[in-house]
Amino acid sequence: MRKFILAALPAAALLIGGVAHADEMQMIEARQAYFKSLGASMKAMGPLTKSFDAAAAKAEAEKLKAALAVDVAPNFAPGTSVDEFPGETEALAKIWDNMEDFGAKAAALHEAGAELIAVAEAGDGAAFAAAYGKMGGTCKACHDAYRLAD
Numbered sequence: 001m002r003k004f005i006l007a008a009l010p011a012a013a014l015l016i017g018g019v020a021h022a023d024e025m026q027m028i029e030a031r032q033a034y035f036k037s038l039g040a041s042m043k044a045m046g047p048l049t050k051s052f053d054a055a056a057a058k059a060e061a062e063k064l065k066a067a068l069a070v071d072v073a074p075n076f077a078p079g080t081s082v083d084e085f086p087g088e089t090e091a092l093a094k095i096w097d098n099m100e101d102f103g104a105k106a107a108a109l110h111e112a113g114a115e116l117i118a119v120a121e122a123g124d125g126a127a128f129a130a131a132y133g134k135m136g137g138t139c140k141a142c143h144d145a146y147r148l149a150d
């Protein structure tokens with residue numbers, strides 16, 4: 001019996017480790033899906049900065065609103081950086097050493113996003129192009145600091 005318990009322990013530990021690992025992978029995939037939808041929004045809105053189309057801008061604003069409504073914060077649990085999951089994530093470990101700044105950069109994204117949505121809904125092409133540029137700046141600011149460079 002004793003021998004059995006000793007033999008079973010490592011397997012049990014492995015199982016527990018496996019479950020935790022799956023949770024972390026789920027978080028990584030969820031936050032990547034979040035950013036992918038932001039990327040899709042920006043890509044779709046890009047042409048509208050050159051030739052504005054009020055109806056298309058409004059439709060894209062709706063999608064962006066839905067994308068930004070997702071709370072991504074819980075998917076940035078400690079222990080889910082590229083150090084722990086190389087090849088799976090591009091999230092640099094220094095995010096967790098600078099959570100306040102990371103949060104501020106996320107807040108800037110939301111602020112710029114709200115502005116972009118507002119001008120899209122107002123049908124103002126010139127303001128839309130400006131707000132789009134500002135929004136793109138918030139993506140870049142965070143990626144430059146906290147996302148693994150290509």
Ligand code: HEC
Nearest residue numbers: 032035036038039042089090091105106109138139142147
């Ligand atoms: C507060 C920081 C932050 C902001 C702001 C931000 N990103 Fe990111 N983004 C990240 C991090 C971190 C990753 C890496 C996520 C991972 O791999 O786990 C990422 C990954 C991505 C990815 C790759 C997703 C994939 O397929 O793996 C895309 C696309 C992306 N971001 C687009 C954007 C766009 C577009 C914006 C602005 C509208 C934006 N991001 C704003 C931090 C940010």
